[in-house]
Amino acid sequence: MEELSLHILDLVQNSIGAAATRVGILIEEDVAADRFLFEVKDNGQGMDKELVREVLKPFTTTRTTRRVGLGLSLLDMAARQCDGGVEIDTEPGKGTRVRAVFRYSHWDRAPLGDIKTTLLTIIAANPELQLEYVHRVNGRIFRLDTEEIRTVLGGDIPLNNMAVLGWLDDYLAQSLAELYGGEE
Amino acid sequence: MTALKNLDDLRKLRERVKEDLNERFGGEIKIIVGMGTCGIAAGAREVMAAILNELRLRNINATVTQTGCIGMCEREPLVDIVRPGEKRITYGRVTPRDAKRLVAEHVLHGRVVEDLVVARFEE
Numbered sequence: 001m002e003e004l005s006l007h008i009l010d011l012v013q014n015s016i017g018a019a020a021t022r023v024g025i026l027i028e029e030d031v032a033a034d035r036f037l038f039e040v041k042d043n044g045q046g047m048d049k050e051l052v053r054e055v056l057k058p059f060t061t062t063r064t065t066r067r068v069g070l071g072l073s074l075l076d077m078a079a080r081q082c083d084g085g086v087e088i089d090t091e092p093g094k095g096t097r098v099r100a101v102f103r104y105s106h107w108d109r110a111p112l113g114d115i116k117t118t119l120l121t122i123i124a125a126n127p128e129l130q131l132e133y134v135h136r137v138n139g140r141i142f143r144l145d146t147e148e149i150r151t152v153l154g155g156d157i158p159l160n161n162m163a164v165l166g167w168l169d170d171y172l173a174q175s176l177a178e179l180y181g182g183e184e
Numbered sequence: 185m186t187a188l189k190n191l192d193d194l195r196k197l198r199e200r201v202k203e204d205l206n207e208r209f210g211g212e213i214k215i216i217v218g219m220g221t222c223g224i225a226a227g228a229r230e231v232m233a234a235i236l237n238e239l240r241l242r243n244i245n246a247t248v249t250q251t252g253c254i255g256m257c258e259r260e261p262l263v264d265i266v267r268p269g270e271k272r273i274t275y276g277r278v279t280p281r282d283a284k285r286l287v288a289e290h291v292l293h294g295r296v297v298e299d300l301v302v303a304r305f306e307e
């Protein structure tokens with residue numbers, strides 16, 4: 001994948017496929033530690049021991065439409081190419097956390113890319129999902145919680161309402177610009 | 185300060201949206217984008233973003249959702265459009281440009297965009 005934000009979208013699709021109702025995304029960009037990491041955790045169905053052991057090998061899948069699963073093994077390859085790797089914590093019936101670590105300055109590390117569109121498409125297609133997003137860049141932090149937005153909106157306006165998505169688009173654009181070096 | 189100002193905007197928006205909620209949420213047109221790894225690698229995120237954008241520009245009320253890989257990976261990005269009471273049409277190798285066309289032709293007017301069709305299903 002050309003952007004890490006596409007891997008993040010892909011991990012969230014796994015969570016949704018595992019019937020998660022809550023998803024947490026964490027991104028940490030740390031130049032001093034020379035580390036770029038992200039994490040997607042969910043309260044979905046989890047994986048049993050046998051499956052986790054296999055899942056980073058190409059091409060394990062429980063899907064029936066294709067014989068191979070690509071998402072996790074592609075991510076693992078990308079991370080290992082950049083002196084990092086993928087770690088999976090999971091428990092059947094509880095949930096899963098997938099963490100990917102890269103060396104920040106590795107020449108082959110893909111850029112984060114368009115994380116705003118990753119978030120907007122997740123929320124637009126999954127308006128009921130409880131999504132918490134935490135993004136740290138060298139000590140600055142941006143946090144988004146769909147439940148706070150839902151509270152402001154009250155019960156009757158869904159998050160995929162076009163006007164709400166338009167607001168979110170602007171809000172994310174501004175907040176991410178600040179995170180990367182604008183004002184406090 | 186962005187956060188507070190924006191929350192204020194969101195509150196104002198709520199009042200505005202509430203007023204035309206009844207008009208805007210009715211008979212459901214469904215648009216489904218393939219978001220397996222194969223779809224994402226082929227550009228599904230940009231296609232979904234283009235669809236959302238076009239719906240907003242044209243003020244069309246439709247539900248956009250995703251599905252995983254359905255086994256036609258070489259034809260991703262796949263987009264399905266379902267208008268109430270009509271056949272479900274699957275479009276393949278959709279680009280963001282095509283996505284605009286799908287909204288303007290099929291979603292809005294019910295005209296199937298023949299050159300992009302890969303499958304049809306009775307709902």
Ligand SMILES: Nc1ncnc2c1ncn2[C@@H]1O[C@H](COP(=O)(O)OP(=O)(O)OP(=O)(O)O)[C@@H](O)[C@H]1O
Pocket residue numbers: 014015018042044045046047055060061062063068069070071072073095096220221222252253
């Ligand atoms: N968050 C998760 N919760 C539960 N099971 C998961 C999760 N992520 C992955 N899995 C399991 O691991 C398998 C492999 O995942 P992977 O993303 O590599 O491939 P896939 O999702 O099956 O297919 P693809 O990603 O190519 O569309 C999945 O089929 C699923 O069984």
Ligand SMILES: [Mg+2]
Pocket residue numbers: 010013014069070071072221
């Ligand atoms: Mg996957």
